[in-house]
Amino acid sequence: MSEHRTDSSTPAATSATTSTQPLADRGSNRSQRPGSATFVEFVTSGWGDRPPSQAQRGDAADFTAARRSALSAQFPGQRLVVPAGTYKTRSNDTDYRFRPHSAFAHLTGLGSEQEPDAVLVLHPVEDGRGDDGSGHHAVLYMRPLAGRDTDEFFSDSRYGEFWVGARPTLEDMETTTGITTRHVDDLRDALAKDVGPDGVQVLVVPGADETIEAVVDEIRATEAAGERDDVLAEALSELRLVKDAHEIEQMRRAVDVTVDGFEKVVRELPRAQRHARGERVVEGTFVGHARQEGNTVGYETIAAAGEHATTLHWIDNDGVVRAGELLLLDAGVEIDSLYTADVTRTLPVDGTFTEVQRRVYQAVLDAADAAFAVAVPGARFRDVHAAAMEVIAQRLDEWGLLPVSAAESLDPEAQYHRRWMVHGTSHHLGIDVHDCALARAEMYLDAVLEPGMVFTIEPGLYFKSDDLLVPQEYRGIGVRIEDDVLVTADGNENLSAALPRDPDAVEAWMRGLLGS
Template identity: 70%
Template sequence: MNDNAAQHDETADDVNADLQDRVNNRSHRPSSENFKEFMTSNWEPRKDLGIVAGDFASFTVARREALSAHFPGERLVVPAGGLKVRSNDTDYRFRPHTAFAHLTGFGTDQEPDAVLVLDPQFDESGAPTGHESILFVRPLADRKSEEFYADSRYGEFWVGARPTLEDVTRLTGIHAAHIDSLSDLLAKDLGPGHVQVRVVPQADEQVEALIETLRLEAGLDTSSAEVRNELAEIDAKLAEVLSEIRLVKDEWEIEQMREAVNQSLAGFAEVVKNLPRAVAHRRGERVIETVFDAHARLEGNTVGYETIAAAGDHATTLHWIINNGQVREGELVLVDAGVEVESLYTADVTRTLPISGTFNDVQRRVYQAVLDAADAAFLAAVPGNKFSDVHEAAMKVIAARLEEWGLLPVSAEESLAPEGQQHRRWMVHGTSHHLGLDVHDCAQARREMYVDKVIEPGMVFTIEPGLYFKSDDLAVPAEYRGIGVRIEDDVLVTVDGNENLSAALPRRPEDVESWMADLLNN
């Protein structure tokens, strides 16, 4: 580091320290030695919390082994990430990085700043023999420490007790070590001609900075653009593989998905029950949002993504999450929502509901076209077909209906050709995406492992065609304008076909009407 850089860092540190001092200016906490002594004494011994191995632990072993097989002899670093500031000195609720959660089994609020390391092992000849997993965590602080009562971000007095190292090992089946020893392991045998380190990019800036420092100390010149690009590609490959090993869900993950979907369906029922309240409120969309979100928080962890409660023309905005509009009789409301359970697996379900309880003729026509497209997509979502076949099946139906209604400027066949695609004006999104720990799961996977991948049993993805006619769209007759319809279900691919995990939520227009009537009248 040159002198100017060192001076810059010192200045930045001084500024940060000054800012922290200003935050502390409002503190009324005593600082006397008498207070400290009294505060850290006369506490009962901590009770054994009875932590046992998580039901996920036997499954995460195979996931780590799958990752290990891709990178023999290399050190793999998967951080949970740190707490993120919401405002000033308050943090968002913590959610660990998806890859960390997948490999460790940690779910909601567990464990900020933790780092999973897969440390390479070698036989006597130097040949790689797999990896040892080590979980570096910030363990429960001793009650004699100031952290216990004075640290508002990590202290037990402020945020509750963290698990001990023994607790973490017992829960996850992974050897746990103090986070303070992370640097020593990462530095071991590091450098040109020795062990290569890969770290999940953008998961934890501090861990990435530590690894860059250790690389420099080991003699690796990271100042050149060529080396930096090479290292970025090395880390990106790790992110890619971490996505791809999630494409097929194991038995435990599938059960988590079932629970997420089932809780989401219960949330939709609560939404329908509250539609009269939504109609009566000046921001009825927000009534729908908060009803579903409250259910998600009560019965799961939270929502898997911001709830879309889009009434009337708002339904033609694909990711409408402002949710400040009115909910009016005679219009449709598109509700796209999913519960994230404690393990962080999420559902992703959409239903388009007639606010008055019944569809009018044009609404029903559009809805039925979308449903037919979804049914065609389900028929294509089977082992042996490509993932892209699901989208193509839906698009054939969409294009055919648009041609039938006289809305396409060309034939359906011409529109479906790569040089056409005019039908996509009214459905610009894809029909499916993988689903799991992330609502758009496995997003770093290569195209050949995602869009062009052959469908396999154990895959879970959405089927969600739609049609969206904006209120100012002069390419369609006035009767269609302001109508947006999407129907989205979560599908599990099985050995002999697929299972609609969200099938219990009515899909056919007449079934939707009957279901809504039952809920509103009881």
């Protein structure tokens, strides 16, 4: 090994302490991109004609128009700014894969990795003269495909065709979305038009894109602006509480692909048991499936074996998978439209429940069934949780684990049973795994259930290995059963029913997949 000097008098050390190059510019020090006039002329010439456009109207376009119209009715005369968002830094100069803001995706139908730095604006017009008779005209502002005679074509790692492939043209995007599309360079002037104390008010979705928020803040000068932005975010969230036909179709597709992923995981359980980090085998199997068949996973996969199943959001997934223990798999595929499933099954690693495991599992299943029974039109969202908790409290009482009766424990001021299930039973599901999260309590927790609502039912019981208030036989057992539920006109539908829930059915299903 050659000697490495660290004396401060060396040229390298002197350079490091006296450089005037800003830190922000130093990422380019590694670059050896050509830039001579000769190269530029050569690289921008000699290209054949582009193939004809293959853009077609998206299957969501008719539905997104209705969604925008419903939003328009709540904000007459106001300009609504809904950014797609931008890339988020993972580390140094590398970014996470782009995912558009959920409100942007919901109103445009653009999913997958579309369309970084784009902005949807609903411009107010005379009531009834806008899109589909609404009070707004929607315009999508984006950076389109650049010509091959431009520097962007070969030198821009964010937008350049050499780097990220051919981007859609303005015409392509307008065809796909059914929304008037303009160059993003026109955005600032469009946002500022007719803005003033007695003119148009501008609202922007908070937290979606800091750069766009800064532009809007410069344009408007009112102390109440931030409060109005929150109202817009709230409305966009509540707009998704009841799913339309297209959204329900997307949810069915996401769940179906997720079911396939669970089957792949079961087939890989023998390999997981042989690996030092078998939980990673489980996670990798499901994540690989999600990337092959969808966009990605809808949230970080929980692959929790043994004691790890008692940690509600266990995502380290670095543990062993042992025969005789349970595997709690909480996972969902997010398809290209960004709609995601959210399903949990707790499986005996070797395909057969022990007596105690089955006892705990059956209690959780009974709680889930009780929740299903009340998840019908006319009931309140909070009733779903209450029904599950009655079963959980009763079963814990029967096992002698509560210091009081089940009825006493269910008192809001007691809640002893919640020691072993501290989470809620349900949450809305859709384009976000915890969809509609900014909705008001009266529209969510206290809401009357309606056909078209989609949410989870996911009771559980979790007995940690060091819990001295439970008998030894229960310690280290964690069970959760989670299904995705659609409220229908006459009851509900379990969208994830293709995955067995009954313990006998689970064992038979696993035997079939494992060939045992």
